[in-house]
Every structure is written in C-alpha cells, then in structure tokens.
Amino acid sequence: MTCLDGTCSVRRQLWETEMRNLRQLNNPYGEDKVIAACSIFGAMDTSGRRFAGKDVIRAIANMHVRGNGLGGGLTAYGIYPDYAEFYAFHVMFDSCKGKEATEAFLNSSFKVMKSEEVPTQPHPAITSPPLVWRYFVEVNPDQCASVSADDYVVSAVMKINTGIEDSFVFSSGKNMGVFKGVGYPEEIAHYFCLEDAYKGYCWTAHGRFPTNSRGWWGGAHPFSILDWTVVHNGEISSYGINRRYLEQFGYQCTLETDTEVVAYAVDLLMRRHNLPLEIMAKVLAPPLWEQIERMPAEEREFVRALRQVYGSLVLNGPFAVVIAHEGEIIGLTDRIRLRPLTVGEKGDMVYLSSEESAIRLISPELDRAWSPMGGEPVVARIKPGRRASRNRSSELVKA
Amino acid sequence: MKTFMPSKFVVLRDKDRCIGCKVCVNQCPFDTHYYDAEDDEVRSREQNCVGCHRCVTFCPTQALTISRNPLDYRENFNWRSENIEDIFRQAESGGMLLTGMGNDKGQKIYWDHLVLNASQVTNPSIDPLREPMELRTYLGRKPDKLEVSGSGLKTKMPPQVPIEVPVMFAAMSYGAISINVHESLARAAAEAGTLWNTGEGGLHPKLYKYGKNTTVQVASGRFGVNPEYLNVARVVEIKIGQGAKPGIGGHLPGEKVSAEVSETRMIPQGTDALSPAPQHDIYSIEDLAQLVYALKEATNYTKPISVKIAAVHNSAAIASGMVRAGADIIVLDGVRGATGAAPKVIRDNVGIPIELALASVDTRLRQEGIRQHASLVVSGGIRNSGDIVKAIALGADAVYVGTAALVALGCHVCQQCHTGKCAWGIATTDLRLTKRINPEIGAQRLVNLLRGWSLEIKDMLGGMGVNAIESLRGNRLHLRGVGLTDTELRVLGVKMAGE
Numbered sequence: 001m002t003c004l005d006g007t008c009s010v011r012r013q014l015w016e017t018e019m020r021n022l023r024q025l026n027n028p029y030g031e032d033k034v035i036a037a038c039s040i041f042g043a044m045d046t047s048g049r050r051f052a053g054k055d056v057i058r059a060i061a062n063m064h065v066r067g068n069g070l071g072g073g074l075t076a077y078g079i080y081p082d083y084a085e086f087y088a089f090h091v092m093f094d095s096c097k098g099k100e101a102t103e104a105f106l107n108s109s110f111k112v113m114k115s116e117e118v119p120t121q122p123h124p125a126i127t128s129p130p131l132v133w134r135y136f137v138e139v140n141p142d143q144c145a146s147v148s149a150d151d152y153v154v155s156a157v158m159k160i161n162t163g164i165e166d167s168f169v170f171s172s173g174k175n176m177g178v179f180k181g182v183g184y185p186e187e188i189a190h191y192f193c194l195e196d197a198y199k200g201y202c203w204t205a206h207g208r209f210p211t212n213s214r215g216w217w218g219g220a221h222p223f224s225i226l227d228w229t230v231v232h233n234g235e236i237s238s239y240g241i242n243r244r245y246l247e248q249f250g251y252q253c254t255l256e257t258d259t260e261v262v263a264y265a266v267d268l269l270m271r272r273h274n275l276p277l278e279i280m281a282k283v284l285a286p287p288l289w290e291q292i293e294r295m296p297a298e299e300r301e302f303v304r305a306l307r308q309v310y311g312s313l314v315l316n317g318p319f320a321v322v323i324a325h326e327g328e329i330i331g332l333t334d335r336i337r338l339r340p341l342t343v344g345e346k347g348d349m350v351y352l353s354s355e356e357s358a359i360r361l362i363s364p365e366l367d368r369a370w371s372p373m374g375g376e377p378v379v380a381r382i383k384p385g386r387r388a389s390r391n392r393s394s395e396l397v398k399a
Numbered sequence: 400m401k402t403f404m405p406s407k408f409v410v411l412r413d414k415d416r417c418i419g420c421k422v423c424v425n426q427c428p429f430d431t432h433y434y435d436a437e438d439d440e441v442r443s444r445e446q447n448c449v450g451c452h453r454c455v456t457f458c459p460t461q462a463l464t465i466s467r468n469p470l471d472y473r474e475n476f477n478w479r480s481e482n483i484e485d486i487f488r489q490a491e492s493g494g495m496l497l498t499g500m501g502n503d504k505g506q507k508i509y510w511d512h513l514v515l516n517a518s519q520v521t522n523p524s525i526d527p528l529r530e531p532m533e534l535r536t537y538l539g540r541k542p543d544k545l546e547v548s549g550s551g552l553k554t555k556m557p558p559q560v561p562i563e564v565p566v567m568f569a570a571m572s573y574g575a576i577s578i579n580v581h582e583s584l585a586r587a588a589a590e591a592g593t594l595w596n597t598g599e600g601g602l603h604p605k606l607y608k609y610g611k612n613t614t615v616q617v618a619s620g621r622f623g624v625n626p627e628y629l630n631v632a633r634v635v636e637i638k639i640g641q642g643a644k645p646g647i648g649g650h651l652p653g654e655k656v657s658a659e660v661s662e663t664r665m666i667p668q669g670t671d672a673l674s675p676a677p678q679h680d681i682y683s684i685e686d687l688a689q690l691v692y693a694l695k696e697a698t699n700y701t702k703p704i705s706v707k708i709a710a711v712h713n714s715a716a717i718a719s720g721m722v723r724a725g726a727d728i729i730v731l732d733g734v735r736g737a738t739g740a741a742p743k744v745i746r747d748n749v750g751i752p753i754e755l756a757l758a759s760v761d762t763r764l765r766q767e768g769i770r771q772h773a774s775l776v777v778s779g780g781i782r783n784s785g786d787i788v789k790a791i792a793l794g795a796d797a798v799y800v801g802t803a804a805l806v807a808l809g810c811h812v813c814q815q816c817h818t819g820k821c822a823w824g825i826a827t828t829d830l831r832l833t834k835r836i837n838p839e840i841g842a843q844r845l846v847n848l849l850r851g852w853s854l855e856i857k858d859m860l861g862g863m864g865v866n867a868i869e870s871l872r873g874n875r876l877h878l879r880g881v882g883l884t885d886t887e888l889r890v891l892g893v894k895m896a897g898e
Binding site: 234235237238239240241244245247248249272273274275276279286288289290298301302305306307308309310311312314316317318335336338 | 518521522523525530531533535537539541542544545546547551552554556559765768770771863864865866867869870871872873874875876877
C-alpha cells in the first residue's frame with residue numbers, strides 16, 4: 001500500500017469516495033455467507049503436457065445436477081506461455097465507466113504489456129454478460145520498493161475489487177486465467193471458447209448451486225488471488241472465526257462467501273507464512289487431538305503447535321476443495337468427510353472430482369481410483385525437470 | 400438497641416411430622432432452631448433464618464417448610480423493602496453493609512438475550528455420540544506464525560496448558576472457603592482435566608500434589624507466595640481485581656486465621672489478613688510488566704502468567720496493555736462475579752456486565768492484531784453450559800465458574816458467606832461446619848457437573864455443524880440477539896435474530 005502513496009492520489013480519492021458495497025451485488029439479502037452445494041473437478045498432466053479443455057468440460061457437465069445454473073467456472077494453468085512472465089489480469093466490467101477507471105488505475109500502477117477482450121462466442125443460455133478483458137502487466141520496480149511484487153499485485157486487486165465501480169478481478173496470476181460467470185459450467189466454458197482455444201497443463205472446474213437467488217458473475221467459482229485458485233463444495237460453519245482471524249492479517253472478506261476465506265487462508269499460510277502445502281492442509285483439516293497424542297514425539301509437537309497457533313483457521317463443517325497454483329494441485333475434504341472427493345490416476349494424468357463417474361467418462365480405464373480419507377490431502381505436482389515445474393520435487397503423494 | 404429488621408423468612412413446622420429429633424437444631428449454625436426442654440418441643444427464632452434450606456434438606460420427616468415472610472410494606476417503587484431495611488441495618492450498626500456471593504440485582508443478563516444457531520439442510524449437524532467432538536483448549540500465548548525448517552518446527556512455542564473442557568474453577572481462597580472445598584476442587588480438576596485456582600490465600604501443602612491442575616494466585620497481600628508455591632503450579636495468576644469488588648481490597652478477620660490458615664497464608668495465627676486495594680508495586684502498566692516478568696523469571700518461563708481484572712469501563716484498553724505487558728492469559732471478571740465478603744454497595748454497583756466486556760476486549764485485541772498473544776478467560780455469573788457456549792462464541796477461550804461450583808457442593812446462594820457460618824460447610828473455617836464437605840463426594844459432584852456440561856456443549860457444537868471448539872471461539876455469526884437495542888448489538892458484535 002505504501003508504495004502507492006503519492007503516485008496516484010486521484011485513484012485513492014476514487015476508492016475513498018466511491019467505495020462500493022460488493023455485498024449489494026453478491027449478497028443482496030446480507031446473509032452471513034452464501035451457501036452453496038456444488039460439483040468440483042480438477043485435472044493435471046504431471047508431465048507438464050498441455051491439453052485442451054474439452055474433456056474437463058465434459059466431466060463437469062456430467063455433474064450437471066449438482067449445480068443449478070447460477071454459477072460455473074474454470075481455471076486453466078499454462079495457457080499464456082508467450083506472456084508467462086507477466087501477471088495476467090482477468091477483469092470483468094459491468095460498465096464502460098468501470099473499465100475506464102480500472103484501465104487508468106492499471107496504467108498508473110503497472111506497465112501494461114498487452115490488453116484485449118477475452119474472446120467469447122454466443123450461447124443461448126448466457127444473457128447480458130459483462131465485459132471481460134485481460135491485461136498482461138509488469139510490476140514497475142520503482143513503484144513497489146518496500147513490498148514484494150506479489151504483495152503489490154494483491155493490494156492492487158483489493159483496490160480494484162473494493163474501490164472501483166463495476167469492476168472485478170477474476171484472476172491475477174502468471175500464465176493462468178479464471179473464466180467464470182452465471183450459468184452452468186459447460187455453458188460458461190462454451191461462451192469463453194474453452195473447448196479448444198486454450199491449452200493448459202492443469203484445469204479446475206466448478207458448477208454451483210447457491211441457495212440465494214441473485215447470481216453475479218464475480219461470485220462464481222473459482223476464487224482466485226495471484227495464481228492461487230480455489231473451487232469449493234460445502235458450507236464452512238467456522239466461517240465467522242476464519243474471517244475474523246484473517247481480518248487481523250489485513251484480508252478484507254468483501255464477498256461474504258465462505259470460499260473466499262479458503263483462498264485467503266491458503267495465501268496467508270503458504271505465501272506469507274511459507275508453510276509447505278502438506279502442512280497447510282493439516283491446518284485446514286487437522287488431525288484429532290487423540291490422533292496427535294499417538295504421533296511420534298517430534299511430529300506430535302509440530303502438529304500440536306499447528307493446531308494451537310492456527311486453530312482459528314480450521315475449516316469446520318462440510319467441505320471438499322480443489323486448490324491449485326503453478327505446478328501444483330491439491331484435493332482436500334473436511335476431517336470427517338462430509339463432502340465427496342474421488343481421485344483418479346491414468347499414466348501422467350491425475351483427476352480430482354466430486355464424483356468418480358465424471359472421471360470415468362473421460363478416462364474409463366484408470367490405473368487407480370480411490371476416495372481419500374477425511375482431512376487427507378491429495379497432492380499432484382509437475383514432475384521434476386518438466387516445463388512447468390519450478391523447484392517442485394515429488395510426484396503424486398498421498399500425504 | 401431494638402432492631403427494626405423484620406424476619407426475612409417464616410419457618411413452618413408440621414407438628415404431626417416433627418419427631419423432635421433436633422437435627423434442625425444441630426444443622427443450623429445461625430441458631431434459628433432451638434430445643435425448649437421445659438415444653439419438650441423444637442421451636443424457631445425466625446429472625447435468624449437466612450433461607451439456606453440446610454434444615455429442610457436434612458429433616459428426616461420433611462416437617463419443615465421455609466417461606467418468605469409475607470410482610471408487605473406500603474407499595475412504593477422507590478422505597479422497596481431492601482432499601483428500607485438497608486437503612487435500618489446501617490442506622491443500627493453504623494458500618495458498611497457487608498454481603499457475600501454475587502450481585503443479585505435485576506440488571507440485564509445478556510446471556511438470556513443471545514440465542515444459538517443450528518444446521519438445517521445445507522449443512523449436516525454432527526452427532527457427538529457417533530462422531531468425534533473436541534473440547535480441548537490450550538491456554539497461553541501463541542506466536543503470530545510458525546516457522547518450519549525442513550520438516551521440523553523452528554518456532555519455539557511458549558508454554559501451553561491444555562484443558563479438556565473449557566471450564567475452570569474460579570479463584571476462591573483458603574480462609575474464604577474451607578480446606579475440604581479446596582481439596583474437592585483440586586481433585587475434580589485433576590479428574591476432569593482442567594484447572595482450579597487457589598485464590599489469594601496460598602496453597603495448603605497437602606494439595607501440592609494437584610499442582611499440575613492448579614493455578615496459584617499472586618494478589619495484593621502476597622499471602623502464601625513462595626518459590627515452591629509458584630513452581631508447583633501450572634499457571635500463575637496475578638490478581639488485580641475481582642468483579643464483586645473492583646477497586647477495593649479484602650479483609651480476612653483474625654478469628655478465621657486458624658493454625659492451618661496461618662501456615663498457608665504465611666502470617667501469624669489470629670492476625671487479620673489484609674489485602675490492600677491495589678498491588679502496591681503496581682501503580683501503572685509498566686509496573687505490571689515488571690511483575691509479569693519477575694514471575695516468569697521465578698518460574699523459568701515454564702508457565703503462562705495470567706492477569707485477572709474486574710471488568711470496568713475501559714477494560715478493552717487495559718486488556719490491550721496487559722497483553723503488551725506480557726500477560727499470557729487475561730481474565731475478566733464481570734459485575735455479577737461473586738465474593739466471600741464485599742461491601743454490598745460495591746458488589747451491586749461497580750463494574751460492567753461480563754458479556755459486554757468480553758465482546759469489547761475480544762474485538763479490540765483483534766483490531767490490534769494481538770488476540771492470539773493471550774488467552775481470554777471470563778467469569779462472573781456463568782450459570783450453565785448455554786452461557787459457556789455463548790461466551791466462547793463471543794470470543795472467550797474458557798470460563799471460570801465459582802458460584803456454580805459451590806452450588807454443585809451444596810451452596811444454596813443464601814449470600815451469608817461473609818458471616819463465616821455457612822451451614823453447608825463451604826464458606827467457613829469452623830471445623831464443626833467444614834466437615835460437612837467430604838472431598839471425595841465433593842469432587843464427584845463437581846466432576847459430574849463438568850461431565851454433564853461437556854455433553855451439552857458437544858451437542859450444541861454438533862448442532863452448529865462444527866466438531867472442534869476452536870471453530871466456535873469468536874465465531875459470533877453463530878449468535879443472534881433478541882430484545883437488544885442497536886447499540887447493545889453493536890457492542891456485542893452480533894446480529895439481531897431474523898437478520
């Protein structure tokens with residue numbers, strides 16, 4: 001935040017005077033959290049080979065009845081190899097005014113290398129969509145002397161989302177993008193031409209069944225900050241305290257969806273506190289105290305300390321999530337497994353899905369398929385030496 | 400001087416049932432019942448009755464009924480009987496009015512205006528009979544983050560104290576209550592996996608073996624404080640104030656300082672034990688930091704240091720200072736907190752309700768980003784497991800119960816603790832009375848209470864769809880208010896029911 005002081009006082013004034021209330025858009029009844037039941041799907045080629053989206057779309061479409069057409073979306077990793085070193089902002093606009101303000105902000109905060117509308121094609125079910133544009137930007141080192149480039153980007157995303165009228169950032173990571181909106185996921189995928197136009201080494205997808213009526217494009221999954229994305233099925237009963245804990249670390253939970261706290265919790269634990277993925281999973285879905293007491297001494301001290309320090313981040317209540325970022329994908333359920341998650345493996349491919357049928361549809365002859373235990377994280381990584389990997393070491397591990 | 404005080408109670412003795420066994424005569428330390436040898440009849444001096452029901456409980460033929468004296472003054476909203484009689488007593492004694500137990504006035508009890516959530520449809524409730532349900536809580540300072548090196552833990556954790564149920568026994572000193580009550584509390588805490596608190600009168604050597612489940616107090620009189628006392632304990636608590644008498648000290652009369660009390664308090668037998676109003680080495684927050692660190696040094700940084708204050712108007716700012724002064728646990732005692740003896744006017748008029756103090760302290764510490772640096776424990780009028788769950792949802796790590804524990808041992812809340820004549824053998828050092836508490840049975844009653852509450856807390860947690868208490872702690876979205884003003888809802892940080 002400090003690095004922006006003085007550089008764009010006009011923008012600051014804009015945020016202060018025109019702070020818009022996202023809750024009015026996403027959560028018109030002011031509920032504590034938006035409750036949703038859902039389908040989730042993830043697929044990664046651990047060899048780093050990039051593949052088109054059509055199989056993933058068929059798989060998520062197979063779980064059509066788990067959604068109700070009020071939200072669908074996909075993430076693809078590895079889709080912008082020509083711009084891999086730039087932060088790719090996917091931004092939706094409800095008005096030209098919003099677009100102008102956001103572009104002015106982006107131009108003053110970053111070096112914008114390329115900007116274009118995200119290509120779309122008509123779909124009968126998609127009515128009155130917002131504008132969705134993408135911007136490939138570079139952080140100007142002069143503008144963020146005191147914070148990391150990632151922190152600078154996070155702060156810019158927060159400012160657009162909470163301060164600029166009619167604008168919302170879908171995703172802001174490198175070499176990846178989130179495509180989402182109001183509709184069934186297969187309709188949204190068609191609208192954004194995801195069947196063939198993009199190739200990624202990792203995809204996640206989500207079909208949503210929100211119980212509040214008003215759909216808003218920004219409220220669909222996946223939720224994202226930097227290149228972290230989360231798709232989530234469930235209701236987080238610990239939302240109230242997860243949120244209050246994260247607020248202590250400067251996160252503003254503007255959307256009041258419980259999925260948002262998952263994204264911020266992951267960001268806090270892995271990016272800011274440098275905890276490895278498996279450790280992060282133990283924070284979100286910790287072992288029982290009686291299991292901890294039976295662990296070998298060193299591990300016991302460690303896991304006990306994790307629960308003591310991060311108890312307020314335990315995700316309690318039914319959930320299954322697929323979390324991804326560069327080169328890594330993780331599937332996790334709550335510790336008593338109140339939401340479904342199935343894992344499938346075929347050669348280099350790893351699939352995570354709410355239902356096994358969706359995996360079998362696109363890969364009938366799996367080498368292995370299993371349902372992880374409650375709270376047991378399933379992690380897949382790009383194998384070492386492959387293109388998308390950066391110091392990622394192990395193969396698929398059942399942690 | 401002829402007293403104008405009327406009897407508070409009438410004693411009805413059913414002549415057909417009374418067998419003249421004199422159990423009531425022997426049981427009543429207030430000399431309400433007496434045997435008239437001339438008439439061979441048991442009679443009553445009703446003006447002495449305090450309504451403790453000891454005689455009713457022990458009468459073998461159920462011949463006794465105690466009811467309120469139906470004496471009615473002329474109706475007057477301003478001059479209620481209590482106001483009139485307080486003046487009678489002061490006009491006759493010329494002193495401060497003393498009382499025992501907690502504030503008995505009709506001020507708003509916020510627990511009764513808060514309701515809890517439960518899961519329906521979108522989220523399954525969890526059945527604690529079939530699924531794990533965790534109540535364990537660790538008290539103590541937590542770091543902001545953990546650092547790992549390789550697969551191991553790099554951060555050194557400050558001392559953490561586990562309690563298996565988020566309820567501890569509040570500070571009640573030996574002298575104010577009997578050694579048998581102390582032993583009952585200590586044994587129950589050990590069996591239930593929680594902590595009891597010595598209060599400010601030291602720890603009798605025979606209870607040192609319960610040290611792992613003991614919080615020892617260091618109060619303004621420094622009674623019984625020595626290196627062994629500090630080191631035998633699990634937690635050391637600095638007592639700044641208590642909810643029943645914020646801002647004033649205490650006075651244990653010399654006649655209560657028996658040989659054993661004298662040994663435990665480390666003062667001469669028969670001398671008055673005077674607790675000054677402030678700790679005379681703490682006149683400021685930096686002085687508190689010195690005592691906190693002196694105690695940490697004395698215990699080699701192996702124990703959390705707790706600081707207890709009465710909930711007063713600016714508790715939030717004070718609590719923030721306490722955390723920054725090194726307190727690992729903060730205890731807030733609300734206006735309904737009880738006492739062995741306090742001036743009535745102080746008990747009933749000084750301090751603020753614990754619900755509001757808790758909400759504002761938790762909020763303030765979170766705003767400052769230091770909530771995790773200290774555990775938050777509240778006390779003062781916690782009556783049942785519903786109150787406990789609401790306190791945790793408002794932001795407490797655990798609660799202290801004092802009166803509720805004594806009620807489990809037989810206390811009937813007759814508010815005569817300050818007389819030293821407790822008929823139930825609790826708030827007394829009179830050996831004839833203290834033997835009425837059998838520590839083995841007392842511990843069993845306390846363990847039963849904690850077990851019953853644990854089952855109820857687990858059921859409420861499961862209903863809300865969470866299976867670990869840390870997911871409820873500070874989770875105010877599981878609370879809604881009924882019958883509260885906007886300002887009350889704002890301070891409590893909860894929404895109106897229906898919102």
